[in-house]
Every structure is written in C-alpha cells, then in structure tokens.
Amino acid sequence: MKPRLSITLQVTLVFVLFAAILLMGAGMFAYNSGRDALQAATTADLLSVVNEKQAALDDWIKERLMDIAVPAGLPRVLDDLADLTAAPDSPKARAARDHLVRDLKPRTGPGKEFLMLFVMDPESGKVLAATDPREEGTFREDRAYFVNGKNGPFAENPYNSLGLQGPAMTVAAPLRSADGRLLGVLAGHANLDTINAIISRRTGTHQSDDAFLVNTSNLLVTQPRAMTDPAVLRRGIHTEPVRRCLAGQNGTMLADDYRGVPVIAVYRWMPERRLCLIVKIDQAEAFAPSRAFGQTLAIFGALALLVASALAAGMARIGTRSILALQAGATRFGRGELDVRLPETSRDELGDLARAFNRMAADISERAAALRESEERFRTAFEYSAGGMCLTGLDGRLLQVNQTMSDMLGRTKEDLQGTPFNDITFPEDRAIGTEAIHRMLSGETPSAAFEKRYLKKTGEPIWAHVTSALFRDSSGEPLHFITQIEDITERKRAEEEIRQLNTELEQRVAARTADLAERNRQMETFTYSVSHDLKAPLRGIDGYSRLLLEDYYESLDEEGRTFLKTIRHAADQMRQLIEDLLAYSRMERRSLASNKVHPLGLVQTLLAERTEDINTRNVSITVNMPDVVVRADPEGLAQVLRNLLDNALKFTGKIPDPHIEIGGQEKEKYCILWVRDNGIGFDMRYHDRIFEIFQRLHPAEDYPGTGIGMAIVQKAMERMGGRVWTESAPGKGAVFYLEVPK
Numbered sequence: 080m081k082p083r084l085s086i087t088l089q090v091t092l093v094f095v096l097f098a099a100i101l102l103m104g105a106g107m108f109a110y111n112s113g114r115d116a117l118q119a120a121t122t123a124d125l126l127s128v129v130n131e132k133q134a135a136l137d138d139w140i141k142e143r144l145m146d147i148a149v150p151a152g153l154p155r156v157l158d159d160l161a162d163l164t165a166a167p168d169s170p171k172a173r174a175a176r177d178h179l180v181r182d183l184k185p186r187t188g189p190g191k192e193f194l195m196l197f198v199m200d201p202e203s204g205k206v207l208a209a210t211d212p213r214e215e216g217t218f219r220e221d222r223a224y225f226v227n228g229k230n231g232p233f234a235e236n237p238y239n240s241l242g243l244q245g246p247a248m249t250v251a252a253p254l255r256s257a258d259g260r261l262l263g264v265l266a267g268h269a270n271l272d273t274i275n276a277i278i279s280r281r282t283g284t285h286q287s288d289d290a291f292l293v294n295t296s297n298l299l300v301t302q303p304r305a306m307t308d309p310a311v312l313r314r315g316i317h318t319e320p321v322r323r324c325l326a327g328q329n330g331t332m333l334a335d336d337y338r339g340v341p342v343i344a345v346y347r348w349m350p351e352r353r354l355c356l357i358v359k360i361d362q363a364e365a366f367a368p369s370r371a372f373g374q375t376l377a378i379f380g381a382l383a384l385l386v387a388s389a390l391a392a393g394m395a396r397i398g399t400r401s402i403l404a405l406q407a408g409a410t411r412f413g414r415g416e417l418d419v420r421l422p423e424t425s426r427d428e429l430g431d432l433a434r435a436f437n438r439m440a441a442d443i444s445e446r447a448a449a450l451r452e453s454e455e456r457f458r459t460a461f462e463y464s465a466g467g468m469c470l471t472g473l474d475g476r477l478l479q480v481n482q483t484m485s486d487m488l489g490r491t492k493e494d495l496q497g498t499p500f501n502d503i504t505f506p507e508d509r510a511i512g513t514e515a516i517h518r519m520l521s522g523e524t525p526s527a528a529f530e531k532r533y534l535k536k537t538g539e540p541i542w543a544h545v546t547s548a549l550f551r552d553s554s555g556e557p558l559h560f561i562t563q564i565e566d567i568t569e570r571k572r573a574e575e576e577i578r579q580l581n582t583e584l585e586q587r588v589a590a591r592t593a594d595l596a597e598r599n600r601q602m603e604t605f606t607y608s609v610s611h612d613l614k615a616p617l618r619g620i621d622g623y624s625r626l627l628l629e630d631y632y633e634s635l636d637e638e639g640r641t642f643l644k645t646i647r648h649a650a651d652q653m654r655q656l657i658e659d660l661l662a663y664s665r666m667e668r669r670s671l672a673s674n675k676v677h678p679l680g681l682v683q684t685l686l687a688e689r690t691e692d693i694n695t696r697n698v699s700i701t702v703n704m705p706d707v708v709v710r711a712d713p714e715g716l717a718q719v720l721r722n723l724l725d726n727a728l729k730f731t732g733k734i735p736d737p738h739i740e741i742g743g744q745e746k747e748k749y750c751i752l753w754v755r756d757n758g759i760g761f762d763m764r765y766h767d768r769i770f771e772i773f774q775r776l777h778p779a780e781d782y783p784g785t786g787i788g789m790a791i792v793q794k795a796m797e798r799m800g801g802r803v804w805t806e807s808a809p810g811k812g813a814v815f816y817l818e819v820p821k
Contacts, residue, residue, distance in 0.1 A: 098387035125345040151252035193267035224251040287361035320344040324355035467564035505532035519549040542571040659787035671712035704743035723754040730758035757812040
C-alpha cells in the first residue's frame with residue numbers, strides 16, 4: 080500500500096513548489112535579461128571595432144595608392160624609362176636600368192611601404208626593371224594591376240601569392256611622358272604587415288577578442304591572434320560567419336570559430352575589396368558576468384526558498400484545521416450517520432464548503448428516504464402485478480417471483496426460487512431465452528421481447544409474451560434480469576384458428592385464380608375464333624363486291640354501284656372494329672414488360688411512319704421532348720402514342736392550318752408526355768366518356784372511327800402504372816397528357 084501524505088504536508092509542498100517555480104522564473108528572467116544585455120553591449124563594441132578597422136583599411140589602401148603615384152611622377156624615373164625603352168640592349172639602356180633600380184630600391188624592403196617595385200612594358204607587360212632581378216624578363220600582361228594600372232593608380236584586392244608563399248596585394252600607376260604618352264606601368268607588392276597590424280590591433284578592453292580578413296577563396300589575408308603559425312594563411316576558413324559574409328551578408332551571430340570555440344562574431348562584407356572582415360570574442364569572456372550573476376541568484380534563491388518553506392508549513396497548519404474537521408464529518412457521514420452536520424463558523428471558502436456539505440447531507444437524507452419509499456413501491460408493484468414477474472440471476476436461476484407467476488405455472492414461490500429458467504421452459508423454445516440473455520449481456524440491446532412456451536407443473540405448455548431487461552450497477556456491471564410475463568395462450572389459440580382460416584381462404588383464392596385463368600384461356604380461344612370466323616365472311620363480302628365493281632361496273636346502274644360501294648365501306652368498318660376489339664382484348668390480357676424506353680425515339684419512329692399522311696394533309700408538327708428514359712412496355716407505349724397521334728391527325732383534318740405539338744417534361748419520379756392539337760376540341764363535361772369503349776363525341780359521318788382507340792390508351796396506361804387525362808374546349812383543340820413512371 081502506497082504511503083499517504085497528510086493534507087497539511089500536501090498544502091506545504093504546494094506552497095513550496097509554487098515559491099520554487101516563482102523564484103526560478105524570476106531568476107531565469109533576470110539571468111536571461113542580463114545575458115541579453117551583455118550580448119547587446121558586446122555586439123555594439125564589436126561593431127564599433129569593425130567600423131574602425133574598415134576605415135583604417137580604406138585609409139591604408141589610399142596611402143599605398145599615393146605611395147605608388149609619387150615615384151611614377153618623378154622626372155628622373157620617366158627619363159630613365161625613356162632611355163631604357165629607346166634602345167633596350169644598348170649600354171645607355173643598361174645604365175638607365177641600373178639608375179632606375181637605384182631610384183626605386185630605397186622604397187622597398189622590411190619596414191618600407193613595398194616589398195618590391197618593378198616597371199612593365201605598356202604593350203607586352205614584360206618586366207623591364209625590378210628591385211628583385213629575378214622578376215626581370217617575366218610577363219604580367221594578364222594581371223589586373225597591369226591592365227588597370229595603365230589608366231591610373233590601382234590597388235588589386237589581396238590574393239594568395241605563390242611567389243611570396245602567402246597573401247599579397249599589388250598597387251600600380253601609369254608612367255607617362257610630359258606629352259601624356261604611356262611609357263610603362265610601375266607596380267609594387269605592398270607590405271601587408273601594416274594591414275596585419277591594423278586588423279589585429281586590440282581595443283584593450285577584452286582578453287579574447289580577435290579580428291582577421293578572409294578573401295573569396297576562404298583563405299586568411301591577415302594573421303589571427305589566436306594562431307601564430309604563418310602557415311595558417313594558407314589554410315581555408317569555413318565557419319558559419321565566414322560563409323554568410325562571403326555570401327554578401329553583414330550581421331552578428333553566436334557560432335563556433337575556426338578553433339571550434341563558441342564566440343560572438345560580427346561579420347562585414349566589403350564589396351569594393353571583395354574581402355570579409357571578421358571580429359569576434361569568446362562567449363566565455365563575454366558572458367562571464369552573467370554566470371557570476373547567476374550563481375548569486377542561485378544562492379539568494381535557495382535562501383528565499385528556505386524562508387518560504389517555513390512560512391508555508393506554518394500557514395498550512397492553520398489553513399488545514401477546518402479541512403480536517405470537514406474530513407472527520409464526511410467520514411462519519413460516509414459510515415451511515417446521515418444526521419451529521421458540520422459547523423458553519425467562518426465566512427470564507429471553507430465556510431462555504433461546510434454549508435455546501437450540509438446541504439448535500441440534507442439532500443442525500445431526503446433521497447435515501449425517497450429511495451426506501453421507491454423500493455417499497457417497487458416491491459408492492461412486483462408482488463401484486465397483474466402479470467407474472469421475476470428476478471433472474473446472471474446464471475439463469477430465478478431469484479424472486481411474484482404470486483401471479485406462481486399461479487400461472489401452478490408452482491409455489493419456494494419451488495420456483497433457485498430454479499434455472501430453462502427447467503420451466505418448453506424444450507424447443509429454450510434457445511430463444513438463451514439468445515436474448517446473450518444479446519443483453521453483450522451490450523447489443525438493453526432489453527428484449529419475445530414469445531416462448533413455459534411448462535406448468537403438470538407438464539402442460541402455456542404460451543407467454545416475455546419482456547426482459549438487464550439491470551446494471553453505477554459502473555455498468557450487470558446485476559440481474561427483471562422479466563415480465565404475459566399469458567397469451569388464448570391469443571395463440573385464436574391466431575391458430577385465424578391461420579387455418581387464412582389457409583382455407585388461400586386455397587379458395589388459388590382455386591378461383593385457376594378458374595379465372597381457365598376462363599381467360601377460353602376467352603382467348605373465343606376471341607381468336609370470333610376474329611377468324613368474322614373476318615372470313617367479311618373477306619368474302621369485300622372480295623365479291625370488289626369483283627362485281629371491277630367486272631360488272633358497266634352493267635350496273637348508278638344505284639347498284641352505290642350499293643356495292645356502301646357494302647365495301649361497311650365491310651371495311653366491320654374489319655377495323657374487329658381489329659380494334661382484338662387490340663383492346665390483347666392489351667387487357669397480355670403480360671406487359673417494364674423496360675427502359677426512350678419516348679423521343681418512339682415519337683420519331685411514329686412520325687416517320689406517318690410522313691406521307693402528314694405531308695398530304697399539310698400538318699405542321701412540333702416535337703419539344705427531352706431525351707429522357709422511362710420504364711414502360713415498349714409496344715404498349717408505342718400503341719398509346721400512335722393512337723394519340725392518329726386522333727390528332729383525324730380531328731385537325733378540317734382545320735385551315737393544322738398544327739400538332741408532341742412534348743414532354745421530366746419530373747422527379749415520372750415523366751409527363753403530351754400531344755396537343757388545334758383541332759375541333761370537345762366539351763370538358765364529357766371528358767370521362769372519351770376513354771370509354773364505343774363512346775364517340777362526334778358523328779361517324781364527319782370523323783370516322785370505332786370508338787375504341789382512346790379506351791386502348793387508358794387501358795395501356797393503367798397496365799403500365801401510369802395514367803392519362805385530357806384538357807379541351809370546343810373549337811380550341813385538345814391536349815392529351817400521359818404520366819409515365821421513370
């Protein structure tokens with residue numbers, strides 16, 4: 080068991096921890112502020128050193144340019160050069176060369192401005208005379224100081240000289256005669272000791288400060304103070320400040336120097352000299368005062384923490400007295416002493432806590448009384464419920480049953496308590512209850528309702544509707560099942576009787592259906608016989624009347640001819656009537672398909688079939704139908720559209736400018752198609768009659784027909800799950816609408 084800290088010690092530790100965090104935060108803030116101030120001051124000093132050294136370097140270069148320009152303007156130097164170039168190999172030329180070297184020699188050597196001076200031919204760049212005889216005869220035509228020195232004083236940026244085995248800087252000036260003619264170029268290797276002294280000169284305020292120049296080849300131009308070996312001048316420098324500086328940047332940063340020592344570095348790029356100036360100081364020296372300040376802060380912080388700890392311990396003892404009193408009262412209340420109340424003596428947060436505790440205790444006492452009352456009500460409702468009720472353990476054994484369930488099963492309560500519920504369940508129905516228990520225990524459902532059979536003590540089964548629910552504790556763990564049982568034996572008997580009646584009814588319906596199927600078959604046979612038997616005499620009448628007209632036309636008078644034409648016309652009407660009756664019969668009986676159909680395609684096909692008739696009657700046709708897809712019987716929908724088109728052509732036959740519009744509109748679940756004409760129209764009072772078989776609204780002499788076409792349309796739409804309706808007015812044409820499912 081883990082040791083438990085007292086609340087007094089816990090409060091003390093909280094106070095001490097808070098004080099420690101506060102002191103640590105203040106100390107870190109002060110330390111960081113001091114460190115930042117030191118870094119800013121040091122950086123300012125280094126920046127001033129950079130500015131001073133850059134100015135001194137610029138002044139030194141200007142002085143070297145003046146130093147090279149002075150001998151370049153001496154008359155005797157110019158005279159000697161003129162004699163030297165006039166006849167190069169003559170004694171006079173050799174004497175002029177010696178004299179020229181003697182004039183230049185005093186300006187070279189250790190401690191002088193130049194290490195060597197030499198004169199170059201203005202055309203070839205050949206060294207004509209030099210203070211170092213080894214240089215004479217060499218060519219410098221590709222050197223920047225030769226090319227630029229012909230135009231005026233020029234200082235070449237420092238470079239690494241193989242001859243000098245180190246950094247070098249050459250300045251040059253033109254040698255011109257009195258008339259301005261270029262006689263040659265005077266050049267000299269500047270003594271870089273002065274540059275080294277300028278750059279390495281210390282301010283006297285720091286011990287580890289250092290400065291040096293680096294060229295674009297990452298080579299040192301001046302000697303760092305921390306590295307006295309001259310060989311370092313041939314070594315590359317690749318620190319981060321150097322990398323940024325050679326990239327053309329200026330700035331300050333904390334980084335490691337060429338020794339790997341952390342420093343504060345200031346870097347300055349000098350574009351006109353293509354040199355990088357680095358000034359730095361070791362961080363150990365720069366931040367030494369901040370470390371001393373940090374140590375002092377740590378000592379004072381430790382002392383302050385000790386004082387805070389002592390104060391926290393005293394305050395914790397005072398502050399926890401009331402809390403300990405609250406703890407004792409809560410412990411007693413938790414043991415069941417519900418009448419315990421805490422003294423409400425203070426007006427601070429602890430007093431508020433005591434008052435809140437007392438209110439909570441009163442509320443819990445009331446709830447405990449309400450709970451006891453609720454338990455009593457549940458016990459009464461359980462025992463005297465009109466239906467059977469029981470409590471079942473998780474192992475399936477009955478824990479408690481009411482009197483109703485005991486009477487229902489013909490067993491005593493004592494017999495039932497402790498009995499597994501499967502023992503009183505009809506064997507074939509045991510899996511039902513077991514499955515319901517598993518579903519509730521797995522959390523799939525909190526309750527279950529089902530029907531099953533129980534066994535009475537006599538072995539007689541009874542049907543019951545069972546509703547069971549799983550009770551869980553506050554943590555969600557299952558406790559037991561509470562089940563309500565309703566005796567439905569009588570209802571089951573009634574359902575069985577109804578089931579038997581339904582079976583008998585289904586048998587009667589099946590017999591009736593078979594009888595209807597047989598009658599339909601007989602009707603089809605009859606229809607075929609009627610069609611065949613009626614058409615045969617008609618064909619004879621039509622044929623013989625046609626032969627009479629053809630063969631005996633001249634023998635007949637006008638009245639006889641009229642009679643024969645009337646006979647033929649009546650026979651044709653009779654044939655059309657038989658065809659329409661057969662079409663109506665087939666539409667009523669045949670099985671219709673439900674396929675995807677494009678109404679636009681059907682309309683185009685029908686118009687192509689009626690092209691001759693349309694052109695003959697000079698009818699204007701407009702098709703305004705989207706290319707939608709509907710579900711219908713292709714043959715049935717084609718028959719409907721054909722009948723509507725023929726109807727429109729018939730009733731526009733006597734109109735001066737006949738026009739028919741075939742259109743459609745797509746809806747969410749169906750499509751509306753229509754056929755509109757500007758024919759004679761009809762009175763809407765008779766709109767229902769138009770779809771009845773053999774019903775006509777106009778005389779047959781004016782508009783021939785059988786009166787079956789619109790009946791076929793309505794029958795087909797009903798069979799395909801759609802509908803048809805019409806709108807019209809006398810003399811204003813008619814519109815027939817079709818609603819076809821998608």
